[in-house]
Amino acid sequence: MAVDRRKLIVEAAAQSFALFGYKATTMDQVAKLANVGKGTIYTFFSNKEELFDEIMNLLIREIKQVADAEYDADRTFFDNLNRILHRILDFREKHQLAVKLAHEVRDMGTPKAIEGLNKLEEAIIGYIQAKIQIAIDKRELKPCDPKITAFVMLKLYLALASEWQHSHEALAKEKIAELFKLYLLDGLTMA
């Protein structure tokens, strides 16, 4: 059986984007890594952007798998949510491609890298949104706009898990879970 050139290209591209980011990945580079003529890439992907989109979609699928692996219908919504958010952010900050793109956005503001990470964030929000809808249907949560709620939950989690430590001691995973529950689920008003 002949080699699957498309697969070679995708693997080479994934490696290169993760190692060098969007801008510093060249089509010549990918072609060489994949042992393929540059023209061959253009028979599968019409340009660099499309190739990058393919890689980002793979990353998003990977993250969904990680999240699904953590989900357990027997647990409470809150328990699942906390575990999933923790796993997703942990995965993201360990995954070479996500880290590299974040640096690229910070250091150079590469538009395509910004777009890629936005798409990733949207995917995460979409995922959480679905879980929230289920929880609302099960009367586990008050009725609320699932999209805004998912957005707020991710932002709150990011604020506690990531932004807080920019100027303070990092919060432990359990502390974050506790705060998350206090602020968003129980609320701050006296009983």
Place this chain on the structure above:
Amino acid sequence: MAVDRRKLIVEAAAQSFALFGYKATTMDQVAKLANVGKGTIYTFFSNKEELFDEIMNLLIREIKQVADAEYDADRTFFDNLNRILHRILDFREKHQLAVKLAHEVRDMGTPKAIEGLNKLEEAIIGYIQAKIQIAIDKRELKPCDPKITAFVMLKLYLALASEWQHSHEALAKEKIAELFKLYLLDGLTMA
């Protein structure tokens, strides 16, 4: 009475930083605007950074005044908080200096501009923190870490008032207040 050169310098600097940002404000520029020899600036401020700090402190004091003007001890904590956050963010996005610095951070990442805005954010959090402490003492809020809570409140408000509209229709001020109450005060769990 002789002219108050320090005051002239501070006024010129405030104008220049607001008009051109940190980087594009030159000491020669400030001296000329203030009708003062450049050396004179250095008898009051030991360098550009200190002059900038003075201007930032003035801005912070101004914001505190705006917030205090909105505060009314007779209203509920939540009502006050919403009004204050709205006024502060509104003030900030209308104040030339704050806007200019935000652009400078976005476009060029000027370290001193980043530092200045961080200081401003810290001041806002400190202000809210004090109000939260009062509310806790009055048994209007559950006991909680006032600093983290202030941080979370600001972040949530910013997420709803500013970040949300990056990819969606902006939320009305009243809608934001309603969501703010739902998420942080009442909580999402069913009664």
Place this chain on the structure above:
DNA sequence: AACTGACTGTATTTCATTTTCGGTCAATTA
């Protein structure tokens, strides 16, 4: 028919030169 890599025009990088700017201090002013 599938694949290749030399080729092309544009975009980016490089680098030597010029200009700008924060900060100093000897001269000047009041």
Place this chain on the structure above:
DNA sequence: TAATTGACCGAAAATGAAATACAGTCAGTT
């Protein structure tokens, strides 16, 4: 003689022209 000034300094940044690198093409090869 204390306060004020602006010419001056070295370091840093802007400039621009020449060199290089790149995405995408396509005539030629397998």
